[in-house]
Amino acid sequence: MTVQTLSLLVSLAAIVALAAVFLRVRALSHTPVDYPPLLARAYRLGRIALWTMVVVGLPVTVWLLRYMPHTTAAAVADPQVVNVSSTQWFWEFDRESVEASKPVEFHVTSTDVNHGFGLYDPSGRMVAQVQAMPGYINVMTHTFEAAGDYRVLCLEYCGLAHHAMESVITVTAAGGSNG
Numbered sequence: 258m259t260v261q262t263l264s265l266l267v268s269l270a271a272i273v274a275l276a277a278v279f280l281r282v283r284a285l286s287h288t289p290v291d292y293p294p295l296l297a298r299a300y301r302l303g304r305i306a307l308w309t310m311v312v313v314g315l316p317v318t319v320w321l322l323r324y325m326p327h328t329t330a331a332a333v334a335d336p337q338v339v340n341v342s343s344t345q346w347f348w349e350f351d352r353e354s355v356e357a358s359k360p361v362e363f364h365v366t367s368t369d370v371n372h373g374f375g376l377y378d379p380s381g382r383m384v385a386q387v388q389a390m391p392g393y394i395n396v397m398t399h400t401f402e403a404a405g406d407y408r409v410l411c412l413e414y415c416g417l418a419h420h421a422m423e424s425v426i427t428v429t430a431a432g433g434s435n436g
């Protein structure tokens with residue numbers, strides 16, 4: 258099962274659960290209820306929710322943060338540097354191909370508005386992304402595992418032809434001479 262399918266199923270389950278809660282509330286809304294005991298129960302549920310967040314949510318958050326930060330430029334020796342400039346509505350690279358299995362440093366900027374540099378593998382799965390911002394050079398490091406044509410799509414709505422803001426970076430096999 259792909260991550261996308263899993264998140265779809267989890268979302269659907271959450272939607273059904275939420276709909277069930279709404280239907281139950283609607284069904285109960287016609288029955289008069291004594292208010293003070295209900296209020297006490299609501300506060301109790303609130304306390305349970307708070308402590309669940311503290312005891313479960315906090316450790317899970319800390320555990321997930323182990324993926325951060327992503328590999329920084331300083332940690333990579335001898336990267337292949339690709340300077341990326343974005344403009345409404347096209348991408349410009351100072352090289353069109355890089356080599357697989359060797360770190361690539363994308364230096365990403367914009368000449369006008371914010372764009373989103375989204376990198377997709379040949380099967381259409383996103384492998385990395387970074388913001389392209391005017392006045393800044395954002396550095397993103399990525400090591401391509403396989404050769405192929407990787408699409409670059411804009412991830413930040415940037416105007417009329419945003420959807421057409423697309424380009425390709427060719428990844429050659431490791432050890433290739435044109436990398």
Ligand SMILES: [Cu+2]
Nearest residue numbers: 411413415419
């Ligand atoms: Cu865009």
